[in-house]
Amino acid sequence: MGKKVVVTGVPGVGKTTVVTGALEQLMDEGITYTSINFGTFMYEVAVREKIVENRDEMRKLDRTIQKRLQKEAAAGIAAASGTMNVIIDTHSSVKTPAGYLAGLPEWVLRELMPDVIVLVETDEDQILQRRLGDESRVRDMEGARSIAEHQQFNRSLAAAYAMLTGCTVKIVRNEDFLLDRAVREMADILR
Amino acid sequence: MGKKVVVTGVPGVGKTTVVTGALEQLMDEGITYTSINFGTFMYEVAVREKIVENRDEMRKLDRTIQKRLQKEAAAGIAAASGTMNVIIDTHSSVKTPAGYLAGLPEWVLRELMPDVIVLVETDEDQILQRRLGDESRVRDMEGARSIAEHQQFNRSLAAAYAMLTGCTVKIVRNEDFLLDRAVREMADILR
Amino acid sequence: MGKKVVVTGVPGVGKTTVVTGALEQLMDEGITYTSINFGTFMYEVAVREKIVENRDEMRKLDRTIQKRLQKEAAAGIAAASGTMNVIIDTHSSVKTPAGYLAGLPEWVLRELMPDVIVLVETDEDQILQRRLGDESRVRDMEGARSIAEHQQFNRSLAAAYAMLTGCTVKIVRNEDFLLDRAVREMADILR
Numbered sequence: 001m002g003k004k005v006v007v008t009g010v011p012g013v014g015k016t017t018v019v020t021g022a023l024e025q026l027m028d029e030g031i032t033y034t035s036i037n038f039g040t041f042m043y044e045v046a047v048r049e050k051i052v053e054n055r056d057e058m059r060k061l062d063r064t065i066q067k068r069l070q071k072e073a074a075a076g077i078a079a080a081s082g083t084m085n086v087i088i089d090t091h092s093s094v095k096t097p098a099g100y101l102a103g104l105p106e107w108v109l110r111e112l113m114p115d116v117i118v119l120v121e122t123d124e125d126q127i128l129q130r131r132l133g134d135e136s137r138v139r140d141m142e143g144a145r146s147i148a149e150h151q152q153f154n155r156s157l158a159a160a161y162a163m164l165t166g167c168t169v170k171i172v173r174n175e176d177f178l179l180d181r182a183v184r185e186m187a188d189i190l191r
Numbered sequence: 192m193g194k195k196v197v198v199t200g201v202p203g204v205g206k207t208t209v210v211t212g213a214l215e216q217l218m219d220e221g222i223t224y225t226s227i228n229f230g231t232f233m234y235e236v237a238v239r240e241k242i243v244e245n246r247d248e249m250r251k252l253d254r255t256i257q258k259r260l261q262k263e264a265a266a267g268i269a270a271a272s273g274t275m276n277v278i279i280d281t282h283s284s285v286k287t288p289a290g291y292l293a294g295l296p297e298w299v300l301r302e303l304m305p306d307v308i309v310l311v312e313t314d315e316d317q318i319l320q321r322r323l324g325d326e327s328r329v330r331d332m333e334g335a336r337s338i339a340e341h342q343q344f345n346r347s348l349a350a351a352y353a354m355l356t357g358c359t360v361k362i363v364r365n366e367d368f369l370l371d372r373a374v375r376e377m378a379d380i381l382r
Numbered sequence: 383m384g385k386k387v388v389v390t391g392v393p394g395v396g397k398t399t400v401v402t403g404a405l406e407q408l409m410d411e412g413i414t415y416t417s418i419n420f421g422t423f424m425y426e427v428a429v430r431e432k433i434v435e436n437r438d439e440m441r442k443l444d445r446t447i448q449k450r451l452q453k454e455a456a457a458g459i460a461a462a463s464g465t466m467n468v469i470i471d472t473h474s475s476v477k478t479p480a481g482y483l484a485g486l487p488e489w490v491l492r493e494l495m496p497d498v499i500v501l502v503e504t505d506e507d508q509i510l511q512r513r514l515g516d517e518s519r520v521r522d523m524e525g526a527r528s529i530a531e532h533q534q535f536n537r538s539l540a541a542a543y544a545m546l547t548g549c550t551v552k553i554v555r556n557e558d559f560l561l562d563r564a565v566r567e568m569a570d571i572l573r
Contacts, residue, residue, distance in 0.1 A: 067357070093353070098307055098380060099361030102353040109354075116480055149362065156350035159538035162475070162484045163491075163546065164354065166449070170481030171531065189480060258548070284544070289498055289571060290552030293544040300545075340553065347541035355545065 002085040004078065004112065005033075005190060006167075008092040008103065008158075009120035010150050012131040014174045014182075018120055019087060021183035022190055031191060034080070038090035038103070042073035067107060074111035085190070088112070092119060092154035092161075100153050104161050114167045116189055117158050120182070122174050124148040193276040195269065195303065196224075196381060197358075199283040199294065199349075200311035201341050203322040205365045205373075209311055210278060212374035213381055224381060225271070229281035229294070233264035258298060265302035276381070279303070283310060283345035283352075291344050295352050305358045307380055308349050311373070313365050315339040384467040386460065386494065387415075387572060388549075390474040390485065390540075391502035392532050394513040396556045396564075400502055401469060403565035404572055415572060416462070420472035420485070424455035449489060456493035467572070470494070474501060474536035474543075482535050486543050496549045498571055499540050502564070504556050506530040 009015035023033055039058075046052045046069050052061070061069070080086055091103040104112070124147040128140055158169045170189055174182040200206035214224055230249075237243045237260050243252070252260070271277055282294040295303070315338035319331055349360045361380055365373040391397035405415055421440075428434045428451050434443070443451070462468055473485040486494070506529035510522055540551045552571055556564040 093350075096359060099309075099359035100350075100353065101359045102350075102357060104354070105357040106355050107357075118481075153346065153350060153360070155535065156347040156538040156541070157354060159347065159475075159482075159484075159535060160351040160354040160542040160545075162482065163351075163486070163539060163542040164488050166484060166487040166489075168478060168481035168483045169535070284541075287550060290500075290550035291541075291544065292550045293541075293548060295545070296548040297546050298548075344537065344541060344551070347538040348545060350538065351542040351545040354542075 002081040004081045004086055004114045006088045006090060006114045006117045008090060010127060010147060012127045013120050013122055015120045018174050018182045018186050022186035025187045026190055033085040033087045033190060035087045035089060036077055038073060038088055041077060042069050045069055045072050071107050071111055074108045078112055092157045095150055102157055106164065109161060109165050113165050116168050116170055117161055118189060119154060119158055119171045120174050121151055121171055126176050193272040195272045195277055195305045197279045197281060197305045197308045199281060201318060201338060203318045204311050204313055206311045209365050209373045209377050213377035216378045217381055222382060224276040224278045226278045226280060227268055229264060229279055232268060233260050236260055236263050262298050262302055265299045269303050283348045286341055293348055297355065300352060300356050304356050307359050307361055308352055309380060310345060310349055310362045311365050312342055312362055317367050384463040384465065386463045386468055386496045388470045388472060388496045388499045390472060392509060392529060394509045395502050395504055397502045400556050400564045400568050404568035407569045408572055413573060415467045415469045417469045417471060418459055420455060420470055423459060424451050427451055427454050453489050453493055456490045460494055474539045477532055484539055488546065491543060491547050495547050498550050498552055499543055500571060501536060501540055501553045502556050503533055503553055508558050
């Protein structure tokens with residue numbers, strides 16, 4: 001029985017960098033993980049079932065069908081974890097024009113039943129900087145506030161996920177100049 | 192199939208002003224909503240079933256009966272939304288002497304299944320000011336802290352609501368001198 | 383039918399002191415509570431069923447068995463509350479190397495169905511001071527931040543608990559030099 005670790009983080013927090021670093025460390029110890037992007041996996045389910053032909057059509061799906069696809073994707077990933085460790089790359093919430101949308105609603109969680117949910121976080125100012133690139137040094141109060149709000153909401157969601165599944169919730173801080181520490185913490189969780 | 196939008200906010204945040212403004216804007220576009228106050232709707236269910244004769248009796252109801260009324264009210268509102276857009280006016284949580292009480296517990300959510308939950312918010316100092324009226328200019332640290340705590344708890348609850356239903360959670364800030372912006376944001380969600 | 387009050391707080395917040403003080407006050411009024419430590423109660427269930435022989439073995443239990451024991455413990459406490467008031471001493475979350483673990487996951491809550499969940503809290507600096515003892519006066523930024531994070535996560539969890547059960551969530555602040563106030567607030571909830 002493999003481990004199921006969900007890794008989340010707002011855009012720009014450096015989730016992929018941290019995961020890649022941790023997986024490299026673990027490879028030397030003979031520990032391997034299969035990385036699965038939840039959205040991509042779900043899209044592949046939809047293609048296989050001939051529900052869509054390209055990714056754009058995913059967004060326009062009827063909500064009932066979308067829910068069914070989410071469930072099937074979650075069940076498929078859970079089945080895969082029977083024989084391997086899996087990292088599930090997704091979001092605690094996605095920011096949409098209609099507000100925050102839970103990345104792991106109840107029907108996904110009941111199928112997936114993850115062992116751990118990781119929140120990769122850092123200060124909002126650092127995330128903003130990373131999003132804007134180094135050339136931009138202006139302080140964007142509104143932007144920073146909105147990232148802080150998003151990260152806070154992601155934590156609250158993670159608490160609800162933990163209540164429902166009994167998984168643990170680990171916050172890994174990926175701060176500027178301290179990538180090594182974030183990688184080490186991530187490796188400790190995956191090990 | 193109409194939209195079901197839950198609108199919440201702590202007392203004094205100006206929820207009604209924002210909603211009224213947004214509905215006026217939308218009326219020009221031919222978009223209409225029926226506003227339903229959850230507590231009033233539930234009371235009417237109780238009167239119809241001859242469980243109570245006046246509103247005071249609602250508070251003294253046995254918990255099992257209260258729960259049943261909540262479910263029936265939620266189911267009734269969901270049924271109504273089959274033919275019209277509804278705004279459900281309620282609270283993310285109510286502050287009682289025994290602590291915060293969830294406005295949308297599981298059994299309500301499973302019937303209601305809202306599309307969006309809106310949290311109308313602003314800084315605690317502004318809310319305090321609005322509650323006390325303009326004549327009062329003293330800074331009430333204890334009061335401000337308690338409003339901040341309430342708003343934070345409301346967000347955490349909203350996250351749990353989103354996990355269970357898959358609804359989105361939208362935070363609309365109703366700041367002093369920026370009512371226009373709050374109204375526009377609310378209209379965008381309802382549109 | 384007795385009351386079921388869950389009391390939680392991070393290590394060092396002074397939960398026991400507050401509860402003891404409140405129970406003393408209530409005894410004079412003829413109100414009695416039976417205090418049950420959730421972990422101990424669960425351990426006793428496991429011993430009775432000959433699953434473990436000592437407490438160390440509890441941690442190494444298979445997850446399915448652990449879950450079953452948690453459910454049985456919760457059901458046992460709920461049954462006990464049929465004839466007496468109970469205080470359930472547990473944690474909103476436990477900090478483990480793999481992250482925060484919910485003290486009251488869904489399967490526990492559905493059996494226990496508490497009336498109130500109390501979060502005993504205070505400022506992170508005060509908790510740190512209490513943990514380290516008075517001789518230590520150094521400010522431990524990292525430690526303080528981690529306590530603040532834990533308390534915040536406990537609140538978010540409590541919100542999810544409230545959504546699922548309809549219990550109220552009461553935050554009782556146990557601040558330095560203000561123990562009397564915390565005791566009074568706790569007594570008000572238990573009364």
